[in-house]
Amino acid sequence: MNVKKIISSFLAIIMICSVFAVSASAASYSTVRKGSKGSDVKTLQTMLNSIDNAGLAVDGIFGSGTQAAVKKFQKANGLSVDGIVGAKTWAALTDKYSSGSGLKIAAGNYNPVSIMQGKSYSVNGKITSTKKITSVTVGVYKTDGTATSVVKTVYPNVTSYDITRVDTSLKFGTLAAGTYYFVVKATDTSCTKTLVNNKFTVVGDAVKAFKAKALGNWAPPVKKTGFYKVTSGGRYFGASRDGGKRAHAGMDIHYKNGSGKGVAVYAMESGKVVEYIANFYGGMQAIAVQHADGSVARYCEISTKLRKGSKVTKGQQIATIAKSNIGGSTMLHLEIYLGTASGSFTNKSNTTYDYVPKKVYSRRRDIIDPKFVLDLI
Ligand SMILES: [Zn+2]
Incomplete structure (x- = not known):
């Protein structure tokens, strides 16, 4: 050249x-x-x-x-x-x-503002020009202007091109947490124009990071094996309750034929009891232990001597599994909160959840799925 x-x-x-x-x-x-x-x-x-x-x-x-x-x-x-x-x-x-009357892009899906890390984002929007569009570059750039791997250039040679056609090439889910620009640039036979140059963020997956940390550090909440599988079905987080009117807000570590009564419950992580409930359900107690990082484990349907303000150490026995005075199985009903919200853990009016699918859990918005705890046992 x-x-x-x-x-x-x-x-x-x-x-x-x-x-x-x-x-x-x-x-x-x-x-x-x-x-x-x-x-x-x-x-x-x-x-x-x-x-x-x-x-x-x-x-x-x-x-x-x-x-x-x-x-x-x-x-x-x-x-x-x-x-x-x-x-x-x-x-x-x-x-x-x-x-002017040159390159333009119609209203479409090209304004990401905040994307959760690992999640995809679909783009569309029709680029048109009075002249032939010779190249279109769609993708994600770092704040210093360098391209990420989420960039695609095509050479359409037509007067109308919909960026939906490059959508499957743009793997937004591979981006690390951070700030980026979403850019659409097009060139026709007269000039090149940046049609879209919008700042957005990829928000780190706080739950994923939290679980990884917990799995590396926490102690198991029970040592006795032989509980029913709780990875699916009615004992699992989100399962239907009251004929579909609400969703189960915890995971039940659930023993056969009432054999769970008296099974020792241990603190998974050190912390302080921030809530004591004398009658959580059927005459059984519950405590919530807040950890140094703000996260909370709520141990429910138990019998405990601990009260609000008590300090607990990781691995310390804090309770035994109780038996309800209204029948049913014996289990540890376990709830976990990330610690990014404040207020009561039971919250019947809350309809917003930050980390779990929208259902009627009647709980604080930062509740998370506690399934990962099974990997500690
Ligand atoms: Zn339960």
Whole structure:
């Protein structure tokens, strides 16, 4: 490639081409400023990302990053630099955003804001141009601009291309926790344009990390073997209760024919008793032990001498499995909380759960599936 060609292709890459049209007029947007939330803020962020490559998360929250991008736009366009998007700034934004007729991308699924580590994200959105689109690059870049392995480039040579077609190539689930940019770049026979450049985060799998740590450190809650399998069926976490009206919030370490009564229960980890319930169910007791990392093990349907405020040491016997005064089996009903919420563990009005499928557990939002504990026994 000769020098002239290098320069011209470089110019093509940095060239800010015409941006895509929006149907709404400036008059249809409300005045937004720092602290504003909602769809108009999302529109604003989309426009700033497209016009100025602002790299904002399209989350509909007008924070300091959005404010800085607004001020930069206002300064560059001779508007009063107040960071408030009123009629004049909207008009200028809409004008810039809709000028020209080149490459554009229609509304679609390309605004990830927060993805849980290991989870996938599906992309779609139709790129069009009046000229033939020669290449499209869709993918995830680090904050320093380097590409991750989640990037795909195709050479469609058509005037309309839907990024759904590269979706299966983009393995979002392989990204490590961190901050990234989701980028869509397209080149047609006249120029290259960054159509999408949105900041997003991959949130680490807190539960996975917690379980790995617990499995390396905790002691088993019972030593007596011979309990029923609790990995499935009615004794398992999430199983139906009250004819489907609620879900089982714990896992039952459940012995045959009442033989669980008196089986010793041990503290899986050192900590402090933060809750004592004299009658958890059928006259049986329960205690919740909070550990140094904030996580909580709630040992239920037991008989214990411990009370709120008692300190326990890992491996210490803290209780025995009790027998209900209303019949039924003998078991240790075990609940685990990650410690990322506060308040009562039993919470009948809570409908939000951070780490388990949405069901009526009537528990605090940071409850997790305690199945991993079986691997300690
Ligand atoms: Zn239970």
